[in-house]
Amino acid sequence: MHEDFERCVRAVQSKDSRFDGWFFTAVLTTRIYCRPGCPAVPPKPQNMSFYPSAAAAQQAGFRACKRCRPDAAPGSPRWNERADLVARAMRLIADGVVDRDGVPGLAARLGYSTRQVERQLRAELGAGPLALARAQRAQTARLLIETSALPMADVAFAAGFSSIRAFNDTVREVFALTPSELRTRAARGRHPVPAADVSGSLTLRLPFRAPLCPGNLFGHLASTAVPGVEEWREGAYRRTLRLPHGHGTVSLRPEPDHVACRLSLTDWRDLSHAISRCRWLLDLDADPVAVDGLLRQDPLLAPYVDANPGRRVPRTVDGPEFAVRVVLGQQVSTAAARTLAGRLVTAHGEPVADPGGGLTHLFPSPWALTGLDPESLAMPRTRRATLTALVAALTEGGLDLDVGSDWEKARRQLEALPGFGPWSVEVVAMRALGDPDAFPATDLGVRLAAEKLGLPTTPAALVRRAAAWRPWRAYAVQHLWATGDHPVNVLPADRV
Template identity: 80%
Template sequence: MERCVRAVQSKDARFDGWFFTAVLTTGIYCRPSCPVVPPKPENMRFYPSAAAAQQAGFRACKRCRPDASPGSPQWNERADLVARAMRLIADGVIDREGVPGLAARLGYSTRQIERQLRAELGAGPLALARAQRAQTARLLIETSSLPMSDVAFASGFASVRAFNDTVRQVFAMSPTELRDRVARGHPAATSGALSVRLPFRVPLCPDNLFGHLAATAVPGVEEWRDGAYRRTLRLPHGHGVVSLRPTPDHIACRLHLADLRDLSIAISRCRWLLDLDADPVAVDDLLRTDPSLAPHVDKDPGRRVPRTVDPAEFAVRAVLGQQVSTAAARTHAARLVTAYGEPVDDPEGGLTHLFPGVDALATLDPETLAFPRARRTTLTTLIGALADGGIDLGAGSDWGRARELLAALPGLGPWTVEIIAMRALGDPDAFTPTDLGVRTAARALGLPVTRAALTRHAAAWRPWRAYAVQYLWATGEHAINRMPA
């Protein structure tokens, strides 16, 4: 509790999303960095989630908007049941499948899920999903001109009455009052086009993050245009197109969605793609303890791990990229997109297709693939395992189990498995000691270069070895290390 009080008194933004502060005298809850004068410690109460604060009867602060703070980094760092459940809730599983669907995906009973979430977060899965719906509702109310009934259902509420009651309880204003409050001088977006800010914990180094995504972009699916990374999205209720532009204090996100019910899921996947819920201070503090890495961390602190919006897509692309150049991997992927991808309209750029889903790819003829027969077998076997559910790389997947199943497939060696673990599963400790770029950087920094010796040295970087890889890669001259001009 004393640490929480100190964080609130110093308005320390590093703790935003880690916990929430409720104030007994005002009945509101805030993020730790709220700019208002801190309350007396005896009037503070601390909650591990916004949902827990809401259940206790507190409403969200209108000044600091705690519901819009970066998410807790724990859910992207950990592989246990609670973390897996939180990733699935963020991906909208409860709205689509209910609590039984969440439990089935995790392999536990609904009672076990409820008990563990309440013990750690102070709220059960329904309350956590309700808090997420409230945040989505606020975004749509403030940034669109949609009728409130459309906002209600797009946010995931079962009725307009439930929508109205939740908005009043959480924000102490009616939906109309909330829209009027921000509408003055700010024209609302038209239906289907939404602009939102994606917050992050500072520092953030955008160079390798956006440089990697731009350098490996698959034509038709991804592009770099006017200082922004753009791509198509396959979402539960339709498709989308997103534009992500780095600014000093947030990522500017512009979304075109076929179905607005996908808003919160699209935002969650974009945050995951850019690793925006990471704790860069904790990562960099540990990596600085290695004298070889310290100068590179000090030069460009806050490097993130570029991830993916679609784990199955990335796994397929990882196989396409085995033992070939970045340009060749893009060419192979572009051919699959043209042959099997679903065409889409891009109102603002040159995107043409969704990356093909595994069901579509399961119909491909391996003889049409322009690479060695062994890699054709690897690709088709992987696609089959993903299509029939034999391997789960989704938000709630078990990282260890996924690694074991991937490694058992023909042609998937340690490098491919760890790259998939790093960027598709999101394991922050994934490590690729045999990667050419890693070995080249290790040699230049005077580190061991053999797999066993480098792995032993890298034990000191745990649990952040995936981030150490980003700093090692950044010592080279590859295009992935810089944003396009």
């Protein structure tokens, strides 16, 4: 979009925050860059230049606006709507892969050469993977500087910088302030950060593109919560997180203009990864205006879209975990699936401490389940075989269900496993892989909704009818599920 000058100018002049993250506005006279929705007086068009990423604007010598904080804008929805190399790379960079494994590690995860990855990212985003990761480190650093009492040296390494010097230079270059000046500026007008935060707790705001319908999003997560791993407590969804350098817990509470996020981590280096996973879980980088606009064109869906605009697809923080839970939930009720998963967690999950609630374990990793005795599971023999095959594929067969996975390759691998039919594959594609067009046509809730709305009820006919909803069929599913009376459709506090 950044190449459409006139459209970008109109978005900036109208301060249209719907385009935040789509492109960035560089002001040639002040040498700053902003998000389209910046509240400041828009510059003259002849003084505007547009960039596809914050990293590209920084590389061109522009610093971040102190008023609109463009580096903190919601991520571009393009990276969650596509499955090509650039989109997969951006999801992995946001997940911290470059900071942990370098550009060669990123290329290996994508299955391309380092040169090919560099070339394609520069062609579309105006910056290579190192610059994109550096921009993310700068945002993480500012977040820690402004919202925690961590010493600056700890902030530097938690944000992913290899040295204090690189941290200081980057912060000064990107924000035109030293780290100490950033903290002092942020502290004006608010209470000091509690000292307890130094021990590993951080509160922050997760922005999103409005509107957002919290009912189906948090209702689904709360209704399917695995005991010990997830819970709904005092108006917030809480869960444990398995992270690259340790583990943590997160509390996510829906607010009118953001999601309040409180993270407790055993290692600060996992901060950007944890934030990325939380945004992915809640589908916060979606473009609800585009999604709702297309689905509203169907007269059968329009009333449901109008009643609850901004529905998101509830995802997962851990793809392999979700796939295991899908197997446990095959052909049983939600309550039965939770019970089975809870038993698995108690027997094979890693215990964790949660002074603030009832979380007790991490969900067992695939490697922890390799020694599982299938006979110990209260499931039919065929489903035990499915679980065993899935665990083997995840640990030995190269099955990748992470955020940067190849959607179609993962589908083929799942389809080859015994017991993985169309429903299981598409539910994993929708919630673990994040494919916005995934469509479980054989799902009971979808079929009941189709019958209620007068849509075709046979899977093949329904798939043909649903072609009009592409590429947003996963979002259409959320509206179809909402036609029924099920706890997944409302916040727990709203239930009677």
